[in-house]
Amino acid sequence: MTFSIVGFDPKEKEWGIAVQSKFLGVGAVVPFAKAGVGAVATQSYANTSYGPRALQLMEEGKTAEEALEIITKDDPEKELRQVGLLDAMGNPATFTGEGCYNWAGGMTGPHFAAQGNILVDEKTVQAMGQTFISTEGSLAERLLASLNAGQSAGGDSRGQQSAALLVVKEAGGYGGFNDRYIDLRVDDHPEPITELIRIYHLQQLYFAPSKADRVAAIEGAVKEQLVRELVRLTYLEAGKGDEQLLKALTAYIHTENFEAREQEAGKIDLDVLDYMKKQ
Structure with a gap:
């Protein structure tokens, strides 16, 4: 069988x-x-x-x-x-x-x-x-x-x-x-x-480890999308500054078990951001 x-x-x-x-x-x-x-x-x-x-x-x-x-x-x-x-x-x-x-x-x-x-x-x-x-x-x-x-x-x-x-x-x-x-x-x-x-x-x-071409700086359109998703997922209050944004992103990554894709401060793996959008 x-x-x-x-x-x-x-x-x-x-x-x-x-x-x-x-x-x-x-x-x-x-x-x-x-x-x-x-x-x-x-x-x-x-x-x-x-x-x-x-x-x-x-x-x-x-x-x-x-x-x-x-x-x-x-x-x-x-x-x-x-x-x-x-x-x-x-x-x-x-x-x-x-x-x-x-x-x-x-x-x-x-x-x-x-x-x-x-x-x-x-x-x-x-x-x-x-x-x-x-x-x-x-x-x-x-x-x-x-x-x-x-x-x-x-x-x-x-x-x-x-x-x-x-x-x-x-x-x-x-x-x-x-x-x-x-x-x-x-x-x-x-x-x-x-x-x-x-x-x-x-x-x-x-x-799996992050791919270099999928790691981006948290700025411009990437930052706008990240803020929107973290607010929607209740990790961040609207209108907060960069320090709170980075803390919210860290909290999200650790809650969702994405430590293998965690980047240095100021950067994000775009595959993680794409996953956020689908939640």
């Missing part, structure tokens, strides 16, 4: 998984990844031990193919399983047991493994693979585009319910304390991929 894609970005050293399923909370079952080691998607009567076992094997130096052979060979129900994985070098492997419900299958290509079961047909997996190869952007954006393309090509024959995106990179997590660079889940939604893409853009707004 699931389709997924596992991907690797050799430049940024990121590993990730995007997945959708007619299943509650698929993000709690399918994706496993560790920076510098690899990524795993385990599904179709998922054996959740596949994730940590494959990661351990790959951390010990096994390739994705070698790890796949080891984790499946002694599983008495392996023919009901489906799994895709990438190792530290981005080498892919995928497995679909003969007992998986049709349509079921997978494909691999440069730095990706795509797989799915109980799909409308093979076009879902093909669309994911082709989209991953042809799409520009970050690993997260390529994975999401691939997942969306898979849904558009047919997707899970039973429908949609949940989706997840996990991307890891060394010290990529909040504060640099772990490798969970992006870890987002939509557990129950009529259009989970659309919702996952929406919250991904929010995640980028909150935690």
